[in-house]
Amino acid sequence: MASKGMTTAAFFVLTALADQPRHGYGILxxxxxxxxxxxxLRVGTLYGVLDRLTADGMIVLDREEVHDGRxxxxxxxxxxxxxxxxxxxxxxxxxxxxxxxxxxxxxKAPGAAANPTTGPGLAGGLA
Amino acid sequence: MASKGMTTAAFFVLTALADQPRHGYGILxxxxxxxxxxxxLRVGTLYGVLDRLTADGMIVLDREEVHDGRxxxxxxxxxxxxxxxxxxxxxxxxxxxxxxxxxxxxxKAPGAAANPTTGPGLAGGLA
DNA sequence: CGATATATATCGGTTGCCGATATATCCTGG
DNA sequence: CCAGGATATATCGGCAACCGATATATATCG
Numbered sequence: 223m224a225s226k227g228m229t230t231a232a233f234f235v236l237t238a239l240a241d242q243p244r245h246g247y248g249i250l251x252x253x254x255x256x257x258x259x260x261x262x263l264r265v266g267t268l269y270g271v272l273d274r275l276t277a278d279g280m281i282v283l284d285r286e287e288v289h290d291g292r293x294x295x296x297x298x299x300x301x302x303x304x305x306x307x308x309x310x311x312x313x314x315x316x317x318x319x320x321x322x323x324x325x326x327x328x329x330k331a332p333g334a335a336a337n338p339t340t341g342p343g344l345a346g347g348l349a
Numbered sequence: 350m351a352s353k354g355m356t357t358a359a360f361f362v363l364t365a366l367a368d369q370p371r372h373g374y375g376i377l378x379x380x381x382x383x384x385x386x387x388x389x390l391r392v393g394t395l396y397g398v399l400d401r402l403t404a405d406g407m408i409v410l411d412r413e414e415v416h417d418g419r420x421x422x423x424x425x426x427x428x429x430x431x432x433x434x435x436x437x438x439x440x441x442x443x444x445x446x447x448x449x450x451x452x453x454x455x456x457k458a459p460g461a462a463a464n465p466t467t468g469p470g471l472a473g474g475l476a
Numbered sequence: 477c478g479a480t481a482t483a484t485a486t487c488g489g490t491t492g493c494c495g496a497t498a499t500a501t502c503c504t505g506g
Numbered sequence: 507c508c509a510g511g512a513t514a515t516a517t518c519g520g521c522a523a524c525c526g527a528t529a530t531a532t533a534t535c536g
Binding site for chain 4: 356357358391392393394397398401417418419420
C-alpha cells in the first residue's frame with residue numbers, strides 16, 4: 223500500500239510539492255518556510271527521500287530547466303502521492319486531536335481516568 | 350531540549366500515558382485502540398522507546414505491581430513529557446493543516462499557484 | 477498437554493536521517 | 507582578482523530507530 227507509515231521528511235516534501243512542482247533546493251527552502259522554521263530538511267536527507275518517493279510512485283520528475291548555468295530538476299506530485307498526503311494529514315490531525323484530549327483529561331483527573339474503555343479518544347476521527 | 354523531532358512511536362506512547370499510568374503491554378493495546386487500529390506499536394519497538402523516553406525525562410517508572418504472578422511495570426508522564434507531547438501535538442496539527450490547505454490549492458490551480466509567496470500556509474499556526 | 481493471552485526483555489537486520497564532502501556556477505566584497 | 511556565500515546537484519558513512527524473531531514465565535482454556 224505504501225499508505226502506512228510516512229516519515230516526517232517525506233511528509234513535508236510531499237506538502238511542499240502539493241501546490242506546485244519544485245526542484246530540490248527549492249523544496250528545502252519551502253519546507254523551512256511553510257513550517258515557520260520549525261522543520262529544517264537537510265540536504266543529505268532530501269535526495270534519499272526524493273528517490274524513495276519516486277520509487278514508491280508518490281512523485282515524478284516533472285521537467286529539467288537551466289537557470290544561470292545551474293540545473294534545476296523539478297518534481298511533481300502524482301495522484302497517488304496527493305492521496306497519500308491527504309491520508310497522512312488526516313491521521314496526523316486525528317493523532318494530534320487525541321493527544322490534546324488526553325492531556326486535558328489527565329489534568330482534570332491526575333491519577334484515575336473516568337472511563338478508560340476507549341474513552342472519547344477519537345475512534346471516529348478517521349475511519 | 351529534546352522538544353524537537355519526536356518519532357511516531359514515542360508520540361503514541363506519550364499519548365497513551367497522558368490520561369493515566371500504564372504498563373508496557375497495556376500501552377501496546379491502548380495505542381492500537383486510541384488510533385482505531387491504525388497504529389500498531391510492536392513489542393520490539395516498545396522497550397527501546399520506553400528506555401529512551403525515560404532517559405530523556407519524558408516518563409518515569411511509577412510503580413510495580415504483580416497480577417496473577419505476572420509483573421506489571423507502570424510508567425507515568427512527567428511534566429516535561431506532557432509539555433513535549435502538547436508541543437508535538439501542536440506541530441502535528443499545524444503540519445496537517447498546512448498540507449490540507451496546499452492540497453486544496455493544487456486542485457484549484459493545477460500547474461500554477463495564485464500566490465506562492467508563503468501563501469496563507471500557516472506561519473501563524475504555531476508561534 | 478499444547479495453544480493462546482499476558483508480560484517482560486534482547487538481538488540482529490534493515491531502513492532512514494544527517495553531517496561531511498565533492499562538484500560547479502554566479503554574485504558580491506575586499 | 508580571488509575568497510566567500512548562495513544556488514544546485516549528488517554520494518557516503520555513521521548513527522539512531524523500528525521491527526521481526528526469539529526467549530522466559532505464568533495462567534487459562536480446550
